[in-house]
Amino acid sequence: MNMKKLTYLFIIPMAMFALAAFRPVAGKLISKAGHINFFSHTSLEDISANNYKVVSTLETTTGNVAFSVPMQGFEFEKALMQQHFNSKDFLNTKDFPKAKFEGKITNISDVDFTKDGVYEANVSGNLTIKDVTKPINEKGTVTIKGGVLNAKTKFKLVLADYGITFKKGKPSTNVAKEIEVTLDADYQSE
Amino acid sequence: MTKKKIIKVALIVLAIGITGAGSVAYYMFNKPHRDVQSSAIDFTLNGSALVQEYLTDANAGNQKYLAETGDSKIMAVTGKVHSISRDKNNQLVVLLKEDGDKAGVSCTFTAATNPSAEKLTAGQTVTVKGVIRSGAGYDADLDLYEDVILEKCDVLN
Numbered sequence: 001m002n003m004k005k006l007t008y009l010f011i012i013p014m015a016m017f018a019l020a021a022f023r024p025v026a027g028k029l030i031s032k033a034g035h036i037n038f039f040s041h042t043s044l045e046d047i048s049a050n051n052y053k054v055v056s057t058l059e060t061t062t063g064n065v066a067f068s069v070p071m072q073g074f075e076f077e078k079a080l081m082q083q084h085f086n087s088k089d090f091l092n093t094k095d096f097p098k099a100k101f102e103g104k105i106t107n108i109s110d111v112d113f114t115k116d117g118v119y120e121a122n123v124s125g126n127l128t129i130k131d132v133t134k135p136i137n138e139k140g141t142v143t144i145k146g147g148v149l150n151a152k153t154k155f156k157l158v159l160a161d162y163g164i165t166f167k168k169g170k171p172s173t174n175v176a177k178e179i180e181v182t183l184d185a186d187y188q189s190e
Numbered sequence: 191m192t193k194k195k196i197i198k199v200a201l202i203v204l205a206i207g208i209t210g211a212g213s214v215a216y217y218m219f220n221k222p223h224r225d226v227q228s229s230a231i232d233f234t235l236n237g238s239a240l241v242q243e244y245l246t247d248a249n250a251g252n253q254k255y256l257a258e259t260g261d262s263k264i265m266a267v268t269g270k271v272h273s274i275s276r277d278k279n280n281q282l283v284v285l286l287k288e289d290g291d292k293a294g295v296s297c298t299f300t301a302a303t304n305p306s307a308e309k310l311t312a313g314q315t316v317t318v319k320g321v322i323r324s325g326a327g328y329d330a331d332l333d334l335y336e337d338v339i340l341e342k343c344d345v346l347n
Binding site for chain 1: 218219220221222223224252253256257258259260261262275276277278279281283296298323324325329331332333334336339341
C-alpha cells in the first residue's frame, strides 16, 4: 500500500467522524418519548393524567410538525377515572386509539438551529381527537441545547369542541369544561 | 316480636346496608390499577407477526386487542432487541424489531422492572410481557411507521 492510499484510509473515516460529531440539528427530527399531561381543575377535584408514549416529527426546513398520541397511554391516579376516560362516553379509545396533530411552526425561520438558544414558536394546525378535527393556534418554545431540540407548549382545550360532553353524574360536575394540556418533547435526527 | 324490636332490626339492617354500599362505592372509586405483571397473559406471539397483523388490518387489530375500558390485552411478545432508550418518566423503553421490518414493538418498562431491561443487549432475542396501548401503522403526517406500544413491561423468564 502506498502512502497516498494510507492517507485516504485515515482521512475518510476522520472526515466521517467529524461530520457525525458536528452534525447540526437539521432536517427531519423525531421524538419518540415525549410527555403529555392534561390537567382538569374544578372546585370539587383536580384530575391529572400523563402519557409518555407521544411520537412526533419536526422538519426544520419547513417547520412542519406532527404528533401522534396513543390515547390508552394516559395514566390517571385512580383506575376508575382511567376507565371512564377510555370508555365510549368519553374518548372511545378502542375505536379511536390515537389523537393526532399536524401543522406548522409558522415562524420556524426565527430559529437558529446552529446555536444554543430559546425561541418562541407559533404553532398552527389541526388537532384530531376522537375523529373530530379542529384548527388550533398556540404558542410554544423551541430550545436548542447541545445538539438536542426540545419543544414545549401549554394550551387550553375545550372538551365540547371534540364532542366530549357530560350531561349528568360525577363527570359533569368534577371534570372541567376546559382542560390544560402540557407537552414536552426532545427531538433527535432520524 | 314487638313493634319496637322490628324497628330496631330494620334500623340495624339499614345501617349495615348503607355501610356496605358506601364501602363498595368507596372501593370502586379508589380501586387500584390492574397489576399487569401479575395478571394472566391473553396472547403469546411473535413481534414481527403482531406488527404484520396491524399493518394488514389495523381496525381488526384494535378490535381484537384493545379494550373499551383501556385495560387492553396482556401480551407476551418475542422479538429481537433493536435498541434501548429512556423516556421522560425515567422508564426504559426496549424496542423489539427484526431487521427489515417496517415497524417494531416498543415496550416501556416501569421503575420496578427497569433493572430487568438494563440487563438486555441489542441483538438479543427476548420475550416481554406487557399491556398493549396501540398498534403499528404508517402515519402520513409523521411520514413514518409507528411501532406497536406495550407498557408496564417486564422480561418474561
